[in-house]
Amino acid sequence: LFLVSSSVWVALSLPSPVAAADGQAGGEQCPPFLCGDVTIYFPFGLIPDGAGQTNCGAAIGFQLRCHNNIPYLGSFQSEHDMQILSIFYHNHSLLIADRLAYFNRSSPEGCRIPTANTSSQLAPPFSVSPVNQNLIFYNCTKPPPPGAGLVETVCHKNTFVRAADGRPDESAGSYFLEDCNATMVPVLGVSGKVNATNYEQLVRDGFLATWQWPPQLPPPGNFALGTSIIPSLSISLAIYIYIYIHTHTHTVH
Numbered sequence: 001l002f003l004v005s006s007s008v009w010v011a012l013s014l015p016s017p018v019a020a021a022d023g024q025a026g027g028e029q030c031p032p033f034l035c036g037d038v039t040i041y042f043p044f045g046l047i048p049d050g051a052g053q054t055n056c057g058a059a060i061g062f063q064l065r066c067h068n069n070i071p072y073l074g075s076f077q078s079e080h081d082m083q084i085l086s087i088f089y090h091n092h093s094l095l096i097a098d099r100l101a102y103f104n105r106s107s108p109e110g111c112r113i114p115t116a117n118t119s120s121q122l123a124p125p126f127s128v129s130p131v132n133q134n135l136i137f138y139n140c141t142k143p144p145p146p147g148a149g150l151v152e153t154v155c156h157k158n159t160f161v162r163a164a165d166g167r168p169d170e171s172a173g174s175y176f177l178e179d180c181n182a183t184m185v186p187v188l189g190v191s192g193k194v195n196a197t198n199y200e201q202l203v204r205d206g207f208l209a210t211w212q213w214p215p216q217l218p219p220p221g222n223f224a225l226g227t228s229i230i231p232s233l234s235i236s237l238a239i240y241i242y243i244y245i246h247t248h249t250h251t252v253h
Helices: 002-013 017-025 196-205 225-232 235-252
Strands: 033-035 038-040 063-067 070-073 082-088 093-098 126-128 133-140 159-163 180-187 207-211
Touching: 038 082, 093 196, 133 196, 159 196, 180 196, 180 207
Parallel strands: none
Antiparallel strands: 033 038, 063 070, 070 082, 082 093, 093 207, 126 207, 133 159, 133 180
Protein backbone atom coordinates (compact mmCIF):
# COMPACT_ATOMS: atom_id res chain seq x y z
CA LEU A 1 0.00 0.00 0.00
CA PHE A 2 2.81 2.38 0.88
CA LEU A 3 4.49 1.71 -2.47
CA VAL A 4 1.33 2.71 -4.32
CA SER A 5 1.03 5.84 -2.20
CA SER A 6 4.66 6.68 -2.84
CA SER A 7 4.15 6.26 -6.57
CA VAL A 8 1.20 8.63 -6.48
CA TRP A 9 3.25 11.11 -4.44
CA VAL A 10 6.10 10.88 -6.95
CA ALA A 11 3.78 11.56 -9.88
CA LEU A 12 2.08 14.47 -8.12
CA SER A 13 5.36 16.03 -7.06
CA LEU A 14 6.70 16.17 -10.62
CA PRO A 15 6.28 19.37 -12.65
CA SER A 16 3.28 19.42 -14.95
CA PRO A 17 4.16 18.27 -18.48
CA VAL A 18 3.40 21.61 -20.13
CA ALA A 19 5.25 23.60 -17.49
CA ALA A 20 8.28 21.38 -17.79
CA ALA A 21 8.20 21.60 -21.55
CA ASP A 22 7.93 25.37 -21.41
CA GLY A 23 11.02 25.44 -19.24
CA GLN A 24 12.93 23.40 -21.78
CA ALA A 25 11.84 25.77 -24.53
CA GLY A 26 13.24 28.74 -22.63
CA GLY A 27 9.98 30.55 -21.89
CA GLU A 28 6.55 30.45 -20.33
CA GLN A 29 3.17 30.79 -21.94
CA CYS A 30 2.62 34.39 -23.01
CA PRO A 31 -0.63 36.19 -22.18
CA PRO A 32 -2.91 36.49 -25.23
CA PHE A 33 -2.82 39.83 -27.01
CA LEU A 34 -4.35 41.48 -30.05
CA CYS A 35 -2.17 42.87 -32.84
CA GLY A 36 -4.41 44.58 -35.35
CA ASP A 37 -7.06 42.01 -36.24
CA VAL A 38 -4.93 39.00 -35.30
CA THR A 39 -5.23 37.35 -31.88
CA ILE A 40 -1.86 36.09 -30.69
CA TYR A 41 -1.37 33.45 -28.03
CA PHE A 42 0.64 30.29 -27.32
CA PRO A 43 2.77 28.95 -28.97
CA PHE A 44 3.69 32.44 -30.22
CA GLY A 45 5.52 34.96 -28.10
CA LEU A 46 5.72 38.73 -28.55
CA ILE A 47 9.15 40.38 -28.79
CA PRO A 48 8.86 43.67 -26.84
CA ASP A 49 9.83 46.91 -28.55
CA GLY A 50 13.56 47.49 -28.30
CA ALA A 51 14.27 43.87 -27.37
CA GLY A 52 15.97 41.18 -29.43
CA GLN A 53 13.89 38.28 -28.15
CA THR A 54 11.12 37.27 -25.78
CA ASN A 55 11.19 35.01 -22.74
CA CYS A 56 7.82 33.45 -23.47
CA GLY A 57 6.39 31.34 -26.24
CA ALA A 58 7.16 27.81 -27.38
CA ALA A 59 10.56 28.43 -28.99
CA ILE A 60 12.66 30.93 -30.91
CA GLY A 61 10.92 30.09 -34.18
CA PHE A 62 7.58 31.22 -32.73
CA GLN A 63 8.69 34.73 -31.85
CA LEU A 64 7.00 37.65 -33.53
CA ARG A 65 6.74 41.44 -33.42
CA CYS A 66 3.73 43.73 -33.48
CA HIS A 67 4.67 46.87 -35.43
CA ASN A 68 2.05 49.53 -36.18
CA ASN A 69 -0.63 46.96 -35.26
CA ILE A 70 0.71 44.51 -37.85
CA PRO A 71 2.16 41.16 -36.68
CA TYR A 72 5.35 39.88 -38.30
CA LEU A 73 7.26 36.65 -37.84
CA GLY A 74 10.57 37.41 -36.13
CA SER A 75 12.02 40.91 -36.35
CA PHE A 76 10.30 43.33 -38.72
CA GLN A 77 13.66 44.93 -39.52
CA SER A 78 14.61 41.82 -41.46
CA GLU A 79 14.14 42.14 -45.21
CA HIS A 80 12.47 38.75 -45.48
CA ASP A 81 10.04 38.95 -42.57
CA MET A 82 6.56 37.72 -43.23
CA GLN A 83 3.38 39.55 -42.27
CA ILE A 84 0.85 37.39 -40.44
CA LEU A 85 -2.60 37.83 -41.94
CA SER A 86 -4.39 35.19 -39.87
CA ILE A 87 -3.59 32.29 -37.52
CA PHE A 88 -5.55 29.03 -37.42
CA TYR A 89 -4.59 27.44 -34.11
CA HIS A 90 -6.83 24.39 -34.49
CA ASN A 91 -4.78 22.96 -37.37
CA HIS A 92 -1.38 24.62 -36.75
CA SER A 93 -1.42 26.87 -39.79
CA LEU A 94 -1.26 30.55 -40.59
CA LEU A 95 -1.82 32.81 -43.56
CA ILE A 96 1.23 34.97 -44.22
CA ALA A 97 2.53 37.27 -46.94
CA ASP A 98 5.90 38.74 -47.81
CA ARG A 99 5.86 42.30 -46.51
CA LEU A 100 8.11 43.73 -49.24
CA ALA A 101 6.49 46.31 -51.51
CA TYR A 102 6.49 44.42 -54.78
CA PHE A 103 5.12 45.83 -58.03
CA ASN A 104 5.32 49.44 -56.78
CA ARG A 105 6.30 51.56 -59.78
CA SER A 106 6.55 54.73 -57.65
CA SER A 107 8.94 53.22 -55.11
CA PRO A 108 12.24 55.14 -54.70
CA GLU A 109 13.97 51.75 -54.81
CA GLY A 110 12.38 50.98 -58.13
CA CYS A 111 9.68 48.53 -59.09
CA ARG A 112 10.64 44.97 -58.22
CA ILE A 113 9.31 41.44 -58.31
CA PRO A 114 10.02 38.54 -55.93
CA THR A 115 13.56 37.24 -56.46
CA ALA A 116 13.86 34.70 -53.61
CA ASN A 117 11.92 31.45 -53.38
CA THR A 118 9.45 31.76 -50.52
CA SER A 119 10.42 28.36 -49.12
CA SER A 120 13.96 29.65 -48.53
CA GLN A 121 12.58 32.45 -46.36
CA LEU A 122 10.80 30.10 -43.95
CA ALA A 123 12.73 28.24 -41.28
CA PRO A 124 11.57 25.48 -38.93
CA PRO A 125 9.12 25.10 -37.31
CA PHE A 126 7.34 26.60 -40.37
CA SER A 127 6.96 25.20 -43.87
CA VAL A 128 4.89 25.98 -46.96
CA SER A 129 1.63 24.02 -47.00
CA PRO A 130 1.05 21.72 -50.00
CA VAL A 131 -2.46 23.13 -50.42
CA ASN A 132 -0.98 26.26 -52.02
CA GLN A 133 -0.54 26.80 -55.72
CA ASN A 134 2.52 28.48 -57.21
CA LEU A 135 3.39 31.46 -59.34
CA ILE A 136 6.70 31.55 -61.20
CA PHE A 137 8.29 34.99 -61.60
CA TYR A 138 10.99 35.56 -64.22
CA ASN A 139 13.63 38.26 -64.25
CA CYS A 140 15.18 38.05 -67.73
CA THR A 141 18.09 39.72 -69.46
CA LYS A 142 16.17 39.70 -72.73
CA PRO A 143 12.61 38.93 -73.82
CA PRO A 144 11.82 35.19 -73.69
CA PRO A 145 10.55 33.48 -76.83
CA PRO A 146 6.84 33.91 -77.59
CA GLY A 147 4.43 31.14 -76.68
CA ALA A 148 5.86 30.59 -73.18
CA GLY A 149 2.55 31.49 -71.55
CA LEU A 150 4.00 34.44 -69.67
CA VAL A 151 2.32 37.59 -68.37
CA GLU A 152 4.43 40.74 -68.28
CA THR A 153 4.49 42.39 -64.84
CA VAL A 154 3.85 46.08 -64.16
CA CYS A 155 7.58 46.45 -63.49
CA HIS A 156 8.33 45.74 -67.16
CA LYS A 157 12.10 45.50 -67.80
CA ASN A 158 11.76 41.89 -68.96
CA THR A 159 9.96 40.69 -65.84
CA PHE A 160 7.23 38.11 -66.27
CA VAL A 161 5.02 35.71 -64.35
CA ARG A 162 3.19 32.48 -65.07
CA ALA A 163 1.12 30.00 -63.11
CA ALA A 164 2.81 26.72 -62.25
CA ASP A 165 1.18 23.67 -63.77
CA GLY A 166 2.00 21.08 -61.10
CA ARG A 167 5.05 19.34 -62.53
CA PRO A 168 6.45 16.20 -60.87
CA ASP A 169 9.51 18.18 -59.76
CA GLU A 170 7.61 21.25 -58.60
CA SER A 171 10.47 23.70 -58.11
CA ALA A 172 11.68 26.91 -59.70
CA GLY A 173 14.31 24.91 -61.57
CA SER A 174 11.67 22.86 -63.35
CA TYR A 175 10.38 26.07 -64.97
CA PHE A 176 13.75 27.12 -66.37
CA LEU A 177 13.85 29.63 -69.20
CA GLU A 178 17.07 30.60 -70.91
CA ASP A 179 18.43 34.03 -69.91
CA CYS A 180 15.94 34.24 -67.03
CA ASN A 181 16.08 33.77 -63.28
CA ALA A 182 13.00 31.93 -62.01
CA THR A 183 11.47 32.41 -58.55
CA MET A 184 8.67 30.30 -57.07
CA VAL A 185 6.06 32.06 -54.91
CA PRO A 186 3.22 30.06 -53.30
CA VAL A 187 -0.27 31.59 -53.27
CA LEU A 188 -3.37 30.24 -51.63
CA GLY A 189 -5.71 31.40 -54.37
CA VAL A 190 -9.10 29.72 -54.64
CA SER A 191 -10.33 26.38 -55.88
CA GLY A 192 -9.12 25.59 -59.36
CA LYS A 193 -6.06 26.83 -61.21
CA VAL A 194 -4.76 30.32 -60.40
CA ASN A 195 -4.74 32.95 -63.12
CA ALA A 196 -1.34 34.59 -63.57
CA THR A 197 -2.96 37.86 -64.63
CA ASN A 198 -4.11 38.27 -61.00
CA TYR A 199 -0.57 37.92 -59.65
CA GLU A 200 -0.59 41.18 -57.65
CA GLN A 201 -3.71 40.31 -55.69
CA LEU A 202 -2.63 36.69 -55.25
CA VAL A 203 0.70 37.71 -53.71
CA ARG A 204 -0.96 40.28 -51.44
CA ASP A 205 -3.48 37.67 -50.25
CA GLY A 206 -0.62 35.49 -49.04
CA PHE A 207 -0.08 31.76 -48.72
CA LEU A 208 -0.70 29.09 -46.13
CA ALA A 209 2.12 27.87 -43.91
CA THR A 210 2.04 25.18 -41.23
CA TRP A 211 4.07 24.64 -38.10
CA GLN A 212 5.32 21.64 -36.18
CA TRP A 213 5.72 21.52 -32.42
CA PRO A 214 9.34 21.52 -31.22
CA PRO A 215 10.37 17.96 -30.26
CA GLN A 216 10.81 18.87 -26.59
CA LEU A 217 7.39 20.51 -26.35
CA PRO A 218 4.14 18.50 -26.30
CA PRO A 219 1.08 20.51 -27.40
CA PRO A 220 -0.74 22.23 -24.50
CA GLY A 221 -3.14 19.89 -22.72
CA ASN A 222 -1.37 16.71 -23.85
CA PHE A 223 -0.29 14.55 -20.96
CA ALA A 224 2.51 12.56 -22.59
CA LEU A 225 3.57 10.01 -20.00
CA GLY A 226 6.42 8.61 -22.05
CA THR A 227 7.85 12.00 -22.95
CA SER A 228 7.11 14.09 -19.87
CA ILE A 229 6.96 12.14 -16.62
CA ILE A 230 9.46 9.33 -17.15
CA PRO A 231 12.38 11.59 -18.22
CA SER A 232 11.63 13.75 -15.18
CA LEU A 233 12.42 10.89 -12.80
CA SER A 234 15.91 11.53 -11.51
CA ILE A 235 18.46 8.75 -11.04
CA SER A 236 18.39 9.23 -7.28
CA LEU A 237 14.63 8.78 -7.22
CA ALA A 238 14.89 5.60 -9.28
CA ILE A 239 17.52 4.26 -6.86
CA TYR A 240 15.27 5.12 -3.91
CA ILE A 241 12.37 3.15 -5.38
CA TYR A 242 14.68 0.22 -6.15
CA ILE A 243 16.00 0.13 -2.55
CA TYR A 244 12.51 0.47 -1.11
CA ILE A 245 11.17 -2.49 -3.10
CA HIS A 246 14.07 -4.74 -2.13
CA THR A 247 13.97 -3.69 1.50
CA HIS A 248 10.30 -4.53 1.82
CA THR A 249 10.80 -7.78 -0.07
CA HIS A 250 13.36 -8.89 2.51
CA THR A 251 11.07 -7.76 5.34
CA VAL A 252 8.26 -9.99 4.05
CA HIS A 253 10.54 -13.02 3.89
